[in-house]
Amino acid sequence: MDCSDAEQLASALRSNADYLLSGRIAEDDLEQRLVRICHGVVAALPGAKWAAMTIDTGAGLECHGATDDRVPALVEVMGRCGHGPCVDTLASATAEEIVVADLVEEQDRWPGFAPAAIAAGMRSVVCVAMAPDDHPAKSLSAWSDEPGAFADPWERTVMAAFVTQAAIAVYGAQRAAHLTRALATRDVIGRAKGILMERFSLGDDDAFGLLVRSSQDINMKLHDVAEFLCRDVETRAAHQGPPHE
Incomplete structure (x- = not known):
């Protein structure tokens, strides 16, 4: 590795990071x-012509972010054959497991996949594998x-660097989505408590306790009970129309 290689890698990573954080991509658009x-x-890996991310969903292999249509097709082949470079890294379930292969020399190793590739x-x-705990x-x-x-x-250094960036993009987006859902849940529960506090002259704790008991009595999730109450109030208000003077 010389200085120009290192600077090329650093430049590519900076460019990607700036783009991912700039807001030009919607927070939920992982693809x-x-x-x-x-x-x-x-752009950063010498010799590379195409790239993609393969995910083991448990029900099969999915290809994402591919820069060429041939790669998803080859991921399908690996899924059918049950072997291939991506299958080997995914099966390892070890972060930074690396497979480097010349496909002509690996036809005995991957008899179904290598000829197709x-x-x-x-x-x-x-x-390179990316397999944090509790994630596909x-x-x-x-x-x-x-x-x-x-x-x-x-090549190992470059791929490891991009795997780290991919992990931040993938799991950061997932955590952001989870946080958004959690905040939305808290908001609807807060609105439902407000309705009960106003309707029955309850304090904050008593209103929340009433929601919890209602959830248990009808075997419905707390969020769903709160959402039903808020929606019912909104529906009634819409049917009643604006107050008469």
């Missing part, structure tokens, strides 16, 4: 985040039409 990261991999014009692949395993992969394109150890 656009992954597309941006995969394009960054192609070669027919699609692929010759080399590098995959993911694999970031880069592909090339040149044999031995990822033999340099520098």
Whole structure:
């Protein structure tokens, strides 16, 4: 690795980070985040022509952020065959597990997948696992039409850096969505308490206790009870129309 390589990687990561944090991508649009990261991999990794993120959903493999339509097709092949570079990294369930392969030399290892990849014009692949606890395993992969394109150890450094950025984008977006849902739940419960406090002259704790007891009595989630109450009040108000003077 020389200084120009390091600066190229740093520049690509800075560009991606600025883009992901700039607001130009909607907070809940994870696919656009992954597309941006995969394009960054192609730009920063010598020899890389295409990149994608593969996710093991438990029901099968999904391909996201692909920079070329051939990669999702090859992920489907891996899913059917049950083997391939992404399958190997996903099965490891170990963060930063890396597979580097020349596909022509791996036809015995991946007899169903390797010939299909070669027919699609692929010759080399590098995959890195991203498998934090309590999350579906993911694999970031880069592909090339040149044999031995990822033999340099520098490729491992680049891929590890982008996996870290991908993890921040993926799990940061998921946590933000979870926080948004939690705040929305708290808001609707707060509005429901306000309705009960006004209607029955209750204090804050007593109004919340009434919501909890109602939830238990009718076997309905607290949030759903609160939402039903708020919606019922809004519906009644809409039917009554504006107050008469």
